Amino acid sequence: MANGSVVVVGGTVGLGRELAQAYADESREVVVTGRDQGRADAAAKEIGGSVRGIGFDLAAPHTIAAALADVGPVDHLVLAAIERDTNKVQEYDIESALRLVTLKLVGYTEVIHTLLPRLGESSSILIFGGLARDRPYPGSTTVTTVNGGVTSMVRTLVIELAPRRVNALHPAIVGDSPQWVDMPDERRKALVDRTPIGRLVTMAEVVGACRFLLENQAINGINLSVDGGWMCT
Numbered sequence: 001m002a003n004g005s006v007v008v009v010g011g012t013v014g015l016g017r018e019l020a021q022a023y024a025d026e027s028r029e030v031v032v033t034g035r036d037q038g039r040a041d042a043a044a045k046e047i048g049g050s051v052r053g054i055g056f057d058l059a060a061p062h063t064i065a066a067a068l069a070d071v072g073p074v075d076h077l078v079l080a081a082i083e084r085d086t087n088k089v090q091e092y093d094i095e096s097a098l099r100l101v102t103l104k105l106v107g108y109t110e111v112i113h114t115l116l117p118r119l120g121e122s123s124s125i126l127i128f129g130g131l132a133r134d135r136p137y138p139g140s141t142t143v144t145t146v147n148g149g150v151t152s153m154v155r156t157l158v159i160e161l162a163p164r165r166v167n168a169l170h171p172a173i174v175g176d177s178p179q180w181v182d183m184p185d186e187r188r189k190a191l192v193d194r195t196p197i198g199r200l201v202t203m204a205e206v207v208g209a210c211r212f213l214l215e216n217q218a219i220n221g222i223n224l225s226v227d228g229g230w231m232c233t
Ligand SMILES: NC(=O)c1ccc[n+]([C@@H]2O[C@H](COP(=O)([O-])OP(=O)(O)OC[C@H]3O[C@@H](n4cnc5c(N)ncnc54)[C@H](OP(=O)(O)O)[C@@H]3O)[C@@H](O)[C@H]2O)c1
Pocket: 009, 010, 011, 012, 013, 014, 015, 016, 033, 034, 035, 036, 039, 040, 056, 057, 058, 059, 079, 080, 081, 082, 083, 103, 128, 129, 130, 131, 170, 171, 172, 173, 174, 175, 177, 178, 179, 180
């Protein structure tokens, strides 16, 4: 029987918010976070139920412990936040790269460190990576690298945090997510043509995969691609 909350870091919009909504709809206590307290409060209100918002910047990891000080016991911790960094090496933007690397690798880890005493033995952690890990594109060096880092983090965290479970989810482009819903038709068609299921994966399918990784007590140390078979092509 669940007695802790579901914390979704990066839960104010996009995939994190969709997952937060699913748990809120089942009357779970949920915390959603984003960079800004006002936006986090507004997202929590829109989601409804027992949801509250917290604002903090993952790229400022020293501030994280104070921001999460009054979060109680946690059953599921989801790390979904992203600041996208399309950053070609030829025109390298150091600040942008530093923010993404800090956010995903140090910020995520500091959230886990902070909440660890509140994560019981049967709790679980889910970290978002992405398929830029395996399918780079010009400008993806930082994104590809941090997603590779997520893959490795899962392995170390499984060992360090046992018996708590840790998994990662690596989506392909999620066609109906806010980030991609308005992409040009030509680009969408090119992606669909390379996806064996003949369409892009959906937010609902990502939520289903997240819940499998979070809730199935045997699933641990998995880096799961959710890509409609894209990696087979
Ligand atoms: N969407 C896709 O198709 C796709 C594909 C592959 C991988 N992914 C991965 O899936 C995850 C979710 O993606 P998404 O598209 O749903 O993201 P999104 O819609 O861009 O939402 C990003 C979330 O992260 C928060 N955030 C951004 N920067 C932050 C910071 N510095 N500190 C704290 N919070 C911060 C945002 O909050 P505020 O804006 O309120 O500050 C928001 O809640 C990401 O890790 C992404 O890499 C997504």
